[in-house]
Amino acid sequence: MRNLLLVFCLLSATLFAQAQPDAKTARAAAEIESKVIGWRHHLHENPELSNREFETARYVEKHLRGLGLEVKTGIAYTGVVGILKGDKPGGVIALRADMDALPVTEIVDLPYASKVKTTYLGKDVGVMHACGHDTHVAMLMGAAELLSKRKAEIEGTVIFIFQPAEEGAPKEEGGGARMMVEEGVLSDYNVETAFGIHINSQTPVGHVNYKPGGAMAASNPFKIVVKGKQAHGSAPWASVDPVVAAAQIIIGLQTIVSRQMDLTKEPVVISVGKIEGGVRNNIIPDEVTLIGTIRTLDRAMKKDVFERIHKTATSIAEASGASAEVEIQDGTLITFNDPEITRRLMPTVVATAGEDNVHLIRPITGAEDFSFYAEKVPSLFIFLGGMDPEMNRADAPGHHTPNFRVDDRGLKLGVEIYTNVALDYLGGKAR
Structure with missing residues (x-):
């Protein structure tokens, strides 16, 4: 991966200089900017x-129907797909936006702030677009409008994917990108490549961040159940203490990261977020449960980490006379930006945003279910600035927080990038 990044950086200046901005797209995006913001x-x-x-x-x-597109609904419960067939033959590109909000109560003083309330996991909560998915939908709606007006120029087909449940569907239901893929959103239309944008509240408006290869981490929940022998707290020698064993396992998990993984290759995160066991202060329980998350950015390292977690937990428990059951659950995959598609599409992004405004970044240990599209077809996922340029980044609210906000001025560039990427990819495919 380090060699890949080095080569990519050395080639970037030459490659990116070849692309030219599309003035027609810029004018059209400016004309509908107020509509996009209203959406x-x-x-x-x-x-x-x-x-x-x-x-x-x-x-x-x-x-989408108003634009004259063919529309499919009810995919993965609430997903919507628009199909725009150009007047000329060519390839197929998918553009994706996610639609769901979060169980967060908004505290931002905006005239369009959410007042919606609901019940989530048995609790009364607010509902808020605290991750910017509202901007993603609006930008892709804008790109659909611009591209539908240029149907005569399009060499191939554009698939507009409006996806539900990126933040995670209820366990008993499933959903999100995984289900969209299972229900044929790529295969039914012979999609060749997928492209996505995520707004970022801590990157200035007008700027774009990207990374070839592993850009965002795979996320895998885990549960470790440590089983011992219950006894009175005054006589710990009569117990097999799962609390102590669990504590040692937590430390052992961190040494996987700090002493066993080559972190110069890619980051690894193992975090225990919940410990549960016992009923009162003077009883050593017979069982303790640890719940946490694993984040990886390399497929081989991911497999290795899983094996080491299992071995570490069971071996430490056994050394204490206890036992441990390890369950590592399916989650999102590594969001992998295909190097060749990145090389092909980034010149368009650079030409649209301006070379000084596009930045190569380190990987992000957050997760994205865009990864399920990227698993099936070569894809590119980038990050778009949504922070007021006058704001100090340290003061900018983070995602998934009740004071999250993005600057509407960032949307126009997103519309342009979606539009130009589709036009350039399909035009390049024909040539």
Whole structure:
């Protein structure tokens, strides 16, 4: 990966200089900017949780049908797909936006702030677009409008994917990108490549960040159940103490990261977020449960980490006279930016945003289910600035927080990038 990045950086200046900005797209995006912002405000004020994006889906569907696109609905529960077939033969590119909001109560003083309330996991909560998915939907709606007006120029087909449940569907339901793929959103249309954008509240408006290869981490929840022998707290020698064994396992998991993995290759994160066991202060329980998350950015390292977690937990428990059951669950995959598609599409991004505004970044240990598209077809996923340029980054609110906010001025560039990437990829495919 280090050699790949080095080669990519050395080639970038030459490759990126070849692309030219599309003035027609810039003018058209400027003309509809106020509409895009209006769509975003409507969506922000009316957020819906994962797999419950019923009104959002209808809003998107109405817009796409109004543009004359072929539209499919009800994919992965509430997903919407628009199909734009150009007047000329060519390839197929998918552009993706996610639609769901989060169980977060908004505290930002905005005229279009969410007042929506619901029940989530038995608790009364607010609902908020606290990760910018409202901007993603609005930008892709804008790109669909621009591209539909240039149908005569398009050499191939553009698939607009409006996806539910990126933040995670209810366990009993499933959903998100995984289900969209399973239900044929790529295979039914012979999609060759997928492209996605994520707004970032801590990157200035007008700037774009990207990374070839592993850009965002795979996320895998895990559970370790440590089983011992219960006894009175005054006589610990009569017990097999799962609390002590669990504590040693937690330390052991961290030494996997600090002493066993080559972190010069890619980062690894193992975090225990919940410890549960016991009922009162003077009883050593017979069982303790650890729940946490694993983040990896390299497929081989991911497999290795899983094996080491299992060995570490069971060996430490056994050394204490206890036992440990390890369950590592399916999660999102590594969001992998295909190097060749990155090389092909980034010149368009650079030409659209300006060379000084595009930045190669380190990988992000957050996760994205865009990874399920990237697993099937060569793909590129980039990050778009949504922070007021006058704001200090240290003061910018983070994602998934009640004071999250993005600057509407960032949306126009997103519309342009979606549009130009589709036009350039399909045009290049024909040539």
